[in-house]
Amino acid sequence: MSHFTSPDLYDSLPESYARFKRAVEVITTDPAPEVGPTPKQVIWTKNKSTLYRYVPDVEKKHKIPILMVYALINKPYILDLTKGNSLVEYLTDRGFDVYLLEWGTPGYEDKHMVLDDYIMEYIPRAIRKVLRTSGAKECSILGYCMGGTMTSIFSALHPDYPVRNLVFMTSPFDFENTGLYGSFVDERYFDIDKVVDTLGLVPGDMIDFGNKMLKPITNFYGPYVSLVDRADNETYVESWKLMQKWVSDGVPFAGGAYRQWIRDFYQKNKLIKGELEIRGKRVDLKQITANVLNLSAEKDHIAQPHQVEALMDVIASDDKQYKSLPTGHVSVIFGKKAVNITYPTIGDWLGERSS
8 A cells, every 4th residue: 555655656646647748748749850961952853753862061071972772662852861870861960972762652553563673774874974973983872771682683693884982881682581571472372473463563561561560569668668767868769750740751662673673582582592583584683792791780780780781692792791780670771879889880891991
């Protein structure tokens, strides 16, 4: 009985109520945060896609420009989320010439687009535009998540392209053991043809739901429990709003590309086996000879470390380095560990290879 009449319990009630009230305000009435603060210019467009060049505040110190390639799902402003927590800002402040290929939001008319289109038409044209704009003879490419997988395919099919450095960040290459996600899309239970033929465009919410189901309690309820618990910390609240904005801002997946992604990668594991074909050409990862920095995240349940590290055994690069960082799939790019570990790891490695 004394537990229920403890003065400490009653003293804490006003604070708990205040946190709960603030959490409700954050979710229901607070304005959405501004994202993508680094100034940029549009230098090329194709269909829904846009190539941006970021405008640095400092003099360019490295002659090799960086092209960032993101996944076909979600939006790439996670790479430039907010001041002080932006890989783009960090690299431009270090004197790099930074570009971003944004895929855009496909419409129903794009439902038949396949990975071949993105890899064989968009990426090479973006590289040529980067080289022409920067005046450089070579470039670096940084691929995050699926963007890195696509970049590896491009590099294997175009070994003659002037790409000096490749940075892969939590990009899966081996799909033999993908945990729960592999179970979700197992061809015995998941009819990929029926899904694509029915939907045309696979909704972003469906992709997000699948990712959250990998850790349902943590992913569905965890963010809101944390918000209520820490709603009196405005720094945390701002970070929470930024992350929730990005997580909720998904884009649909073109049906043709989604069919390939599930069947050829998750169900058949063709890439690492050397069986994948893009426009009739077999993808041989041994053709990759550029300098490679391959980063995984120790707590990543979307691109698990063994899926990422597998690339190191098949590429022919003389200068190749693999690192597993103490982060998750998203915290590798946003948060204190990203700022203190991921950004310097990438910046230092590229800096030594961009003169």
